[in-house]
Amino acid sequence: MDTMPRWADIALIPLINLALALLVSALVIAAIGENPAEAMGVMIRGAVGSAYGWGYTLYYATNFIFTGLAVAVAFHARLFNIGGEGQAALGGLGVALVCLMVPWPHWSLALPAAVIGGALFGAAWAAIPAWLQAKRGSHIVITTIMFNFIASALLVYLLVNVLKVPGSMAPETARFPEGARLPSAYDWGAWMGFGRSAPLNVAFFVALACCVLVWVLIWKTRLGYEIRAFGQSEPAAKYAGIRPVRIIMITMLVSGALAGLMAVNAVQGEAERLVIDSVQGAGFVGIAVALMGRSHPVGVLLAALLFGALYQGGAELEFEMPAISREMIVVIQALVILFTGALDNMVRGPVEGFFRRLRRGAA
Amino acid sequence: MTIMKTLLGATAITAFSALAASAEPGLIIDLGGKFDKSFNESAYNGAQRWMEETGKSYRETELQSEAQREQSMRRMAESGANPVIVLGFANASTLEKVAPDYPEVNFTIVDMVVDQPNVQSVVFKEHEGSFLVGVLAAMASDSGTVSFVGGMDVPLISKFACGYAQGVKAFNPEANVIVNMTGTTPTAWNDPVKGAELTRAQISQGSDVVYAAAGGTGIGVLQAAADEAILSIGVDSNQNYLHPGFVLTSMVKRVDNAVYEAFAAGEDGSFEPGIKVMGLDNNGVGWALDENNAPLITESMKATVEQTRAKIIGGEIAVHDYTTDGTCPAY
Numbered sequence: 120m121d122t123m124p125r126w127a128d129i130a131l132i133p134l135i136n137l138a139l140a141l142l143v144s145a146l147v148i149a150a151i152g153e154n155p156a157e158a159m160g161v162m163i164r165g166a167v168g169s170a171y172g173w174g175y176t177l178y179y180a181t182n183f184i185f186t187g188l189a190v191a192v193a194f195h196a197r198l199f200n201i202g203g204e205g206q207a208a209l210g211g212l213g214v215a216l217v218c219l220m221v222p223w224p225h226w227s228l229a230l231p232a233a234v235i236g237g238a239l240f241g242a243a244w245a246a247i248p249a250w251l252q253a254k255r256g257s258h259i260v261i262t263t264i265m266f267n268f269i270a271s272a273l274l275v276y277l278l279v280n281v282l283k284v285p286g287s288m289a290p291e292t293a294r295f296p297e298g299a300r301l302p303s304a305y306d307w308g309a310w311m312g313f314g315r316s317a318p319l320n321v322a323f324f325v326a327l328a329c330c331v332l333v334w335v336l337i338w339k340t341r342l343g344y345e346i347r348a349f350g351q352s353e354p355a356a357k358y359a360g361i362r363p364v365r366i367i368m369i370t371m372l373v374s375g376a377l378a379g380l381m382a383v384n385a386v387q388g389e390a391e392r393l394v395i396d397s398v399q400g401a402g403f404v405g406i407a408v409a410l411m412g413r414s415h416p417v418g419v420l421l422a423a424l425l426f427g428a429l430y431q432g433g434a435e436l437e438f439e440m441p442a443i444s445r446e447m448i449v450v451i452q453a454l455v456i457l458f459t460g461a462l463d464n465m466v467r468g469p470v471e472g473f474f475r476r477l478r479r480g481a482a
Numbered sequence: 483m484t485i486m487k488t489l490l491g492a493t494a495i496t497a498f499s500a501l502a503a504s505a506e507p508g509l510i511i512d513l514g515g516k517f518d519k520s521f522n523e524s525a526y527n528g529a530q531r532w533m534e535e536t537g538k539s540y541r542e543t544e545l546q547s548e549a550q551r552e553q554s555m556r557r558m559a560e561s562g563a564n565p566v567i568v569l570g571f572a573n574a575s576t577l578e579k580v581a582p583d584y585p586e587v588n589f590t591i592v593d594m595v596v597d598q599p600n601v602q603s604v605v606f607k608e609h610e611g612s613f614l615v616g617v618l619a620a621m622a623s624d625s626g627t628v629s630f631v632g633g634m635d636v637p638l639i640s641k642f643a644c645g646y647a648q649g650v651k652a653f654n655p656e657a658n659v660i661v662n663m664t665g666t667t668p669t670a671w672n673d674p675v676k677g678a679e680l681t682r683a684q685i686s687q688g689s690d691v692v693y694a695a696a697g698g699t700g701i702g703v704l705q706a707a708a709d710e711a712i713l714s715i716g717v718d719s720n721q722n723y724l725h726p727g728f729v730l731t732s733m734v735k736r737v738d739n740a741v742y743e744a745f746a747a748g749e750d751g752s753f754e755p756g757i758k759v760m761g762l763d764n765n766g767v768g769w770a771l772d773e774n775n776a777p778l779i780t781e782s783m784k785a786t787v788e789q790t791r792a793k794i795i796g797g798e799i800a801v802h803d804y805t806t807d808g809t810c811p812a813y
Contacts, residue, residue, distance in 0.1 A: 171560060175553065279666040288594075288636035289572045290667055291548075294579070315583040316556040385549070392575065394548045395667055438543055438557055445546050 123474035135466050140458035144451040153442055165435025166428035174304055174317025180427030181384045184326040186405025187423050188333050189377035191414040196370040197350040202263025203378040204402025205270030206241040210379025211386040213240030215292050215393035223298035233387050241379015242372040249371030253364040292393040301388045322384035330416040346370055410460040507745045508541040508563025510554050512570040514671040516544055518698040520718040525569050528738030532745040551576040559584040565748040588753045590744040595757055604740040604758045609645030610794050611733045611767030613801045615715050616649020617790050619691040620657055621783045622713055622730055627658040629689035631680050631703045633696035634670040635663035637805045642695040644804035647812035659813055660684050664699050674702025681706035722774040730778050732770040763795045
């Protein structure tokens with residue numbers, strides 16, 4: 120069974136995939152007449168070369184940890200939740216309502232309430248597709264992606280007609296009151312060089328806590344065992360007395376709640392108000408993060424950091440090298456997703472072969 | 483952690499030295515695209531004109547989504563750009579949050595008032611310019627029915643519509659003015675297909691002059707009007723050249739002048755925070771006449787509209803501004 124050492128599986132293969140993706144990106148950049156080495160340098164410096172860059176890289180990474188964990192939890196039950204986008208959007212609504220409805224005296228009270236609000240709304244948005252899957256067998260891929268569109272339309276309606284500040288022209292809520300604003304990295308990390316601009320905020324620690332909690336849930340609890348058993352084989356799980364409806368519902372509710380938590384970072388932490396399209400595709404990036412992280416919280420954390428760096432580096436690249444347009448950045452990010460996610464087996468075969476030969480040589 | 487600290491400290495120093503070295507002005511192009519042939523393009527042209535005349539460079543970035551406003555604004559300010567110009571009312575709440583963090587950077591916002599000590603707010607009297615093209619529309623119309631296609635349904639666009647309707651009614655009190663908006667979200671600024679659809683619907687109701695105040699959506703409006711052989715009126719930039727013979731005129735809003743002047747003021751240190759109003763009197767708004775629409779504008783039209791212009795500047799005609807009370811006397 121073990122054709123190659125564990126470190127090769129979890130570290131070497133993703134790294135080779137990443138290197139291949141960057142190589143192809145370099146070719147694309149060269150093809151439009153820009154210097155790939157320079158572009159790569161701008162991206163790396165932009166993402167991790169300054170406190171400013173770190174502030175944004177970790178902020179994006181926080182988003183991706185939440186959505187990545189959401190997808191990862193569902194993967195363990197062999198459920199493909201691609202509704203992270205909609206669940207996070209609804210989570211934003213929950214967080215915004217919590218922050219606007221109650222005059223919070225201090226953020227330390229507002230944060231737990233917003234966590235509950237975001238998680239509840241996210242979970243509620245996942246509940247209907249989960250129920251349809253559990254009871255009717257409607258495929259979760261189809262229903263969750265449809266719910267993304269419903270979520271987007273619902274939020275546009277609410278922002279334009281209900282939540283908009285009267286007299287204001289922009290479709291966005293009022294800015295959250297002082298007591299509901301989370302301390303940013305500037306408030307607690309100024310000694311590390313973070314400036315006022317850093318969008319990184321305490322939600323990052325919530326994300327790290329979620330990594331630990333997901334690890335405990337999946338590997339240290341009875342429920343986690345049931346989820347994994349169900350994911351491995353539904354008939355076997357049934358035979359062992361595990362109820363599929365219960366597992367599907369619980370897994371999807373947890374998944375939706377995790378996606379909804381993203382809003383604590385993006386809506387409460389950074390924007391401090393709800394705007395249209397507050398998720399910005401993080402729900403979909405979460406899929407790539409979970410795939411690359413092998414659905415393990417540590418893997419998700421590392422993959423989220425990589426994608427956070429890619430996002431921030433990409434933004435910087437677009438800013439510093441105007442010849443490289445926003446669309447080019449999307450191409451580079453897409454290549455990374457393609458190689459780390461979809462083309463994983465392309466690298467896996469040769470690497471396994473290499474280790475087999477190595478072992479034969481040693482023996 | 484100490485390595486991290488030194489590393490970050492070192493980069494912070496490089497960041498600051500970069501800040502001191504360059505003081506190029508910065509322009510953030512808003513949603514809808516740089517080449518929308520309208521609002522954004524006008525701003526871009528102003529920046530280009532400044533660049534050609536001074537031989538200096540400026541920084542530019544283009545927004546792709548609502549949620550990016552803050553990062554773009556901060557990035558621009560951090561990069562040492564000064565002054566930083568943002569386009570459109572949608573930036574107001576973000577700028578209100580960002581501007582206090584960069585007291586040494588001057589910001590200019592077009593189309594909205596932000597009350598901060600380092601922000602200059604440039605607003606236009608769009609209702610006055612729209613009144614003029616309304617008069618022209620009424621004179622050019624045979625059917626007595628003219629129409630308006632707005633972008634996003636916000637008070638600012640109703641200001642255009644209301645000024646236009648007042649102009650039409652001033653020349654022909656019996657005229658019928660149809661007003662439609664494309665949508666309620668920022669995507670309404672870049673939906674030429676919907677713009678063309680609305681125009682066709684208005685034509686079926688008898689309209690023979692259509693005025694578009696809809697950013698990139700207006701391209702579809704002007705196209706549909708040309709296809710159906712009726713007259714159209716462009717907005718923001720001079721759009722007469724798009725369909726010569728079919729574009730009656732354009733209500734030009736000199737966003738380019740606003741950008742140019744802000745760049746120049748940043749250069750010679752004469753930047754003044756506060757509200758700057760650009761109207762007919764200081765050529766902030768107006769109507770466009772060039773070789774593309776000259777055959778469409780008769781001498782009497784030209785005389786009437788110039789007379790009206792003088793009367794508005796002189797205060798003889800008071801054009802109602804929709805945004806002051808949210809109502810319009812003309813529809």
